[in-house]
Amino acid sequence: MNDIRPWRTIERRQCRQIMVGNVPVGGDAPITVQTMTNTPTEDAVATLNQIQRCEEAGADIIRVSCPTKEATAAFGKITKASRIPIVADIHFHYKRALEAADAGAACLRINPGNIGSNERIAEVIRAAKANGCSIRIGVNAGSLEKDLLEKYGEPCPEALVESALDHIKLLQDHDFHEFKVAVKASDVFLAVAAYHQLAETVDCPLHLGITEAGGLIGGTVKSSIGMGSLLWAGIGDTIRVSLSAEPEREVKVGFEMLKALGLRTRGVRVVSCPSCSRQGFDVIRTVEALEARLEHIKTPLSLSVLGCVVNGPGEARETDIGLTGGGNGKHMVYLSGVTDHTVQSEDMLDHIVELVEAKAAALEAEAAEEAVPAV
Incomplete structure (x- = not known):
């Protein structure tokens, strides 16, 4: 919500909008606040209890890890009972992505280039399309591809952005456009520079985060400096504050950040x-x-x-x-x-x-x- 006083006005970056379940992300939609469960996904009751606490704190979207077949088996129970959209966190195993999509995931957090052959990528995209899933490409400075590290010598903004563009191309080559992108780093300068570069290059929604930010106080400060500066510049459509703290705390810090900038009001x-x-x-x-x-x-x-x-x-x-x-x-x-x-x-x-x-x-x-x- 922008103020009529020009010195308080934030002009948000224009981008296309996607849907994460019934929640719009990007375009003129409010900036959404996300977090992630830390309970064993196989324990559906504990995970749902945590999701409910996060929802009460204001979470718009929540991410749940699906590293095993047992996790995706419980994931279906979780998605059916949750009142907010759930992102299935998939890293390398494409079958978990297929299972999660069929089990009701609103979005898949996956880097297409990490799941193997072009046939596997195509299979995941078919599952996403069939189930109405969006995809979140999650580039992280701590897990950059070896060829990019060899090319640039170290994680740098150019390497993060090139990785993101490579993953985007894999989706677009299969005519899939319902995606958002993150280029996270624990280094504030690196993350902010990467997001600025990416924002000028793509028209998709951007998911903001300073990853591995630290504990409640230190992580809040780092996240507020990095994400706050990006939001002030109009960059960012959905956020997750990554803290070594209970996920409800992440949600509350996220909302306080948006409230301080006049971008969301709650409570x-x-x-x-x-x-x-x-x-x-x-x-x-x-x-x-x-x-x-x-x-x-x-x-x-x-x-x-x-x-x-x-x-x-x-x-x-x-x-x-x-x-x-x-x-x-x-x-x-x-x-x-x-x-x-x-x-x-x-x-x-x-x-x-x-x-x-x-x-x-x-x-x-x-x-x-x-x-x-x-x-």
């Missing part, structure tokens, strides 16, 4: 201060508690939590609900940017949660009413 956007000795209440603990208790809110709205009156009133004017710390355990509450009432410290947390829930319910009711066609 409560919290504006809060880092706290100082002027604070009228424990800002850090309050924000932690509010974020935890408001995770269930999906309706976009804003909440400011400021410990004192230095910046509090100004920030509160820009949010749906605001809280600023005052003296004697009494704090000011703002509604729609206007001072409204005070609340005592002991009642503050429950009160703010109630206000946010009531505001979300009102916005949902308003949206539902607007959606009803006039008689």
Whole structure:
């Protein structure tokens, strides 16, 4: 969602649109947020439980590994029960791709050049077409083809892009065009440069990621720098934040990234201060508690939590609900940017949660009413 102020406008790269199940990717569709399960795929119950948690966190699409025949046998149960489209992650074994396509995969994550002969590639493409599957080409700096490493000497943007173009040609030679492409690297500079080059060369949707980014804090920072700069430049149609953390965390970080850039809105956007000795209440603990208790809110709205009156009133004017710390355990509450009432410290947390829930319910009711066609 772009802002009318020109200095906040992001002009997205124009590309064609494909479908991943019932979710559009590319074109003018919203940038989708993906993650990947880490449960054994053979354990359909555990995998579905994880998928449900990711869906509740906001995941639009989820990827599931299918390395074995047992995995693809369980994959069919998973796709039937999942409410969001599932990408089957296939690397080298073309039969797993055939099985996953027949088992309900919305997309196959596969590099065509890695699965063998032209006949095998053709067979996978026939299965994808027959089952309405798209394909995601996933080039990774850590697994570049030997001939490209020999040609360039090391992973570099040109090598990643050439690999992507080689895989794209294999699909296009078989008249298959429902694909998106990723050129990932754990090195931020390498990944960003490769994506910029690829974006100028192809018209397909691009899947963004800084692969093997690290743990929750380090990986979030690396991903935000790399993917954030690309998104700011208008590049990227679907994203996955790769963290050594639970997949729900990846989804939440992805949405926070998009929310910060005004590209998606979902849930409560919290504006809060880092706290100082002027604070009228424990800002850090309050924000932690509010974020935890408001995770269930999906309706976009804003909440400011400021410990004192230095910046509090100004920030509160820009949010749906605001809280600023005052003296004697009494704090000011703002509604729609206007001072409204005070609340005592002991009642503050429950009160703010109630206000946010009531505001979300009102916005949902308003949206539902607007959606009803006039008689």
